[in-house]
Amino acid sequence: MEPEQEHVAPSISLGSYVRLIRGNRNFRRLWLAQIVSEIGDWFYTLSIYTLLLQLTGHAGSVALALVLQVIPQTLAGPTAGVVNDRLKRKHVMIAADLIRFVVVLAMLLVRSRSTVWLVYPLLLAETTMAAFFEPGRSAVIPNIADSSEVLVANTLSSATWSVNLLIGASVGGVVAAFAGRDAVFILNALSFLVSAVLISGMRFAEPHAEAAPPLRPRDLVDFSPVLEGIRYIRNHPTLMPAVFAKAGELMVGPSWVIFTVMGAREFAVHGKGIDAAGGAMLGMSILLGGRGIGALVGPLISARWAGQDDHRLRRGILLGYLTIALGYGLIGVSRSVWMAAACAMLAHAGGSTVWVFSTTLLQLRTEDRFRGRVFSADLGLASFTFATTAYLCGHFLDLGISVRTMAVSTGFFMLVPAALLAWVLRAARFRQNQVQA
Secondary structure, three states, X not given: OOOOOOOOOOOOOHHHHHHHHHHOHHHHHHHHHHHHHXXXXXXXXXXXXXXXXXXXXXXXXXXXXXXXHHHHHXXXXXXXXXXXXXXXXXXXXXXXXXXXXXXXXXXXXXXXXXXXXXXXXXXXXXXXXXXXXXXXXXXXXXXXXXXXXXXXXXXXXHHHHHHHXXXXXXXXXXXXXXXXXXXXHHXXXXXXXXXXXXXXXOOOOOHHHHHOOOOOHHHHHOOHHHHHHXXXXXXXXXXXXXXXXXXXXXXXXXXXXXXXXXHHHHOOOOOOOOOHHHHHHHHHHHHHXXXXXXXXXXXXXXXHHHOOOHHHXXXXXXXXXXXXXXXXXXXXXXXXXXXXXXXXXXXXXXXHHHHHHHHHHHHHHOOHHHHHXXXXXXXXXXXXXXXXXXXXXXXXXXXXXXXXXXXXXXXHHOHHHHHHHHHHHHHHHHHHHHHHO
16 A cells, blocks of 8 residues: 555645635635525524524523434435435535525514424425535535645635624624514525525536436435445545544534523623513624634634645644634633633634534545535534534533533533544554555
8 A cells, every 4th residue: 555645735825715716716606605695594593593492491492403404414415415426516506595595484484482393394494405505515616626726715615604603693693683583584595595596607517417327216215326435435544534523523513502502591691672582692692703703713724734734634633623622611611701702712713623624635535426425424424413412412401401511511522532533543644654664
């Protein structure tokens, strides 16, 4: 076995991001679609979670909503991966956006406690479509960007996600508090429509679709392509740590429950014209703002250090895990909303680095014809852990465990994936040294 090659790129600077946006029309349209749809999503997420907490009074209802927002990405993952590897991913993304436009508008039907049950099937439908959209979006990056631009594109997408979180969390909280939730639902629905229009204007080759046989209805329940994808990952050891990296972010699921409950019960904002629901939403907005700043800054700093060196990308994932553990441990002892937001910033700087680096490794190392299935597996594994840990967090909070204890526990459990990855990296280094010897 030959020593694995490293992908080395020039140092990443601010100019790299500007050149990518200005010079790459396809990426620019995909990036603009991300901006409009994600800002709408953040408006929407705050409204959904605070609505459920207000109408039911249980943290478990927020956890259940999160489960329904992520578990379809696990269950639909095999089918979504096959679809994205057989059809044009551009068309898959457009269809997913149009369906989500209709689903989000239907949230306007939720008017009272007696109709709150509608939230759950609608969330299920919306995130099933996300299970088809997100692997397609990740998989097309190498088709529309040069290999030297892949890390730049992923870092910019991550930074954009963070800015969208900052805007959505802050402005969304204000809009919902003063204009009402209906306005939020309408804005989010329209964002999916705009995203579909932007993506429809992209022009790029999709070799995997041109070489694939026509997709038949029975192919949607044929798991032989899924098994082929599993064998592909298993036969490429360099992919394994990256495929499981996002699943190791054990704080993602609990974070939504922790921030929602902390915003309502620990750090609610009080002021003239702000009712209890608005104060809870603003408290959550501040915490999410800190999260967004961290997610923005983390990859921008770490990408300059890593370049596209495979070994540094993997070590960056390990450092990201350790940063998350420290940040959540400190959230649990924070005495003000601003201190908690600063700790969230630290934790999610590490979390965003894990996300960007693992995505880049998968894009650089995966063949185009397998990319849809690999990214569906990546997202499905992550979604399963997000859903499981969110549900457990909500359950323990309803049993009477304090939200501060849950935050500290989340930080402690992040040491588990950190230890596992450290062991894998050490074993890989040992094997490589033996080969070179």
